Amino acid sequence: MTALRRVFAGGKGLRKRGPEHVALDGVDLVVDAGEVHGLLGPNGAGKTTLCKILSTVLLPSGGMAKVLGHDVVTHTAQVRTSMGIVFGGERGLYGRLTARQNLKFWGALHGLHGKQLRTRVDALLDRVGLRDRADDRVEAFSRGMKQRVHLARGMVGDPALLLLDEPTTGMDPVAAKDFRALVGELRAERRTVLITTHDMVEAEQVCDRVSLIDSGRILATESPNALSEWITRFERVDALVPPELVSRLRTLPGVGSVSTSDDGRTRFETTEEGVAAQLVRSLVEAGVTTVTTSKPSLEEVYLHVFGGNGMAVRR
Numbered sequence: 573m574t575a576l577r578r579v580f581a582g583g584k585g586l587r588k589r590g591p592e593h594v595a596l597d598g599v600d601l602v603v604d605a606g607e608v609h610g611l612l613g614p615n616g617a618g619k620t621t622l623c624k625i626l627s628t629v630l631l632p633s634g635g636m637a638k639v640l641g642h643d644v645v646t647h648t649a650q651v652r653t654s655m656g657i658v659f660g661g662e663r664g665l666y667g668r669l670t671a672r673q674n675l676k677f678w679g680a681l682h683g684l685h686g687k688q689l690r691t692r693v694d695a696l697l698d699r700v701g702l703r704d705r706a707d708d709r710v711e712a713f714s715r716g717m718k719q720r721v722h723l724a725r726g727m728v729g730d731p732a733l734l735l736l737d738e739p740t741t742g743m744d745p746v747a748a749k750d751f752r753a754l755v756g757e758l759r760a761e762r763r764t765v766l767i768t769t770h771d772m773v774e775a776e777q778v779c780d781r782v783s784l785i786d787s788g789r790i791l792a793t794e795s796p797n798a799l800s801e802w803i804t805r806f807e808r809v810d811a812l813v814p815p816e817l818v819s820r821l822r823t824l825p826g827v828g829s830v831s832t833s834d835d836g837r838t839r840f841e842t843t844e845e846g847v848a849a850q851l852v853r854s855l856v857e858a859g860v861t862t863v864t865t866s867k868p869s870l871e872e873v874y875l876h877v878f879g880g881n882g883m884a885v886r887r
């Protein structure tokens with residue numbers, strides 16, 4: 573996609589008069605064939621808008637996007653048949669139908685019928701681990717199971733490209749891990765996958781490359797290694813620490829900001845790998861007992877990495 577732009581009219585209702593809202597502000601991005609590419613950004617960054625344009629349900633306000641060589645504005649039919657779409661949440665599944673019925677319905681829309689349809693649906697149910705629940709209504713499924721039906725639905729047309737929009741949001745950790753394993757299988761089959769997420773660890777685990785998006789702009793495209801380096805570098809250590817010890821520890825190399833809150837707890841933020849562990853050791857040796865460590869949020873890491881131009885959570 574080149575200089576892709578989408579502006580929404582402001583205000584509500586038919587007579588929209590409020591200020592315009594720029595959801596995509598000139599996005600340039602090339603996803604290579606066979607690549608699992610992550611689009612990582614906070615709420616309101618523009619990820620869903622981008623997915624909607626690529627899946628031809630929303631028109632761009634400017635710029636150009638092609639899916640497997642087909643323009644999303646002028647060649648919508650070709651785009652639609654060459655891609656599978658998996659949106660997170662409840663959208664797109666019929667709760668009162670069984671998993672098998674849902675897949676048959678979508679398969680029929682892709683022009684499959686008879687034995688070919690049955691075989692494809694059976695294979696997909698097997699693949700996403702739902703063979704035993706194939707004839708239960710989808711409304712009784714857990715979030716993770718529904719998401720597996722979604723993935724099977726996205727695969728029913730055997731697409732070369734899959735668009736996964738926040739597929740693991742709301743899943744428990746085990747279900748999310750299983751789902752990521754399925755994405756790994758798609759990569760092994762050399763399918764191209766564009767996956768949006770606001771989970772840095774997820775992006776790091778499943779993607780070949782990750783683009784960071786904020787305020788409708790791509791800030792950078794990175795390898796997962798760079799992300800994992802950020803994740804290990806930036807940690808937080810919180811404890812009740814005597815002032816003289818705070819003064820000593822704040823001079824340690826790799827300790828970034830140090831702040832003490834009203835309740836007397838001090839927070840150290842590290843900027844180098846391994847420093848959090850070193851801090852914890854020093855605190856324990858000095859007799860400090862309740863020490864907690866945590867990972868910063870995506871936004872905080874971006875603030876470290878991009879400074880004042882870090883991510884802003886909108887909405």
Ligand SMILES: Nc1ncnc2c1ncn2[C@@H]1O[C@H](COP(=O)(O)OP(=O)(O)OP(=O)(O)O)[C@@H](O)[C@H]1O
Binds near residue numbers: 886
């Ligand atoms: N139909 C619409 N009308 C007006 N503004 C919209 C519309 N759809 C999206 N926006 C705005 O465009 C911006 C980008 O939204 P988008 O849904 O693409 O973000 P996102 O990165 O997918 O966020 P999330 O992770 O919360 O889904 C947001 O500020 C949002 O409020």
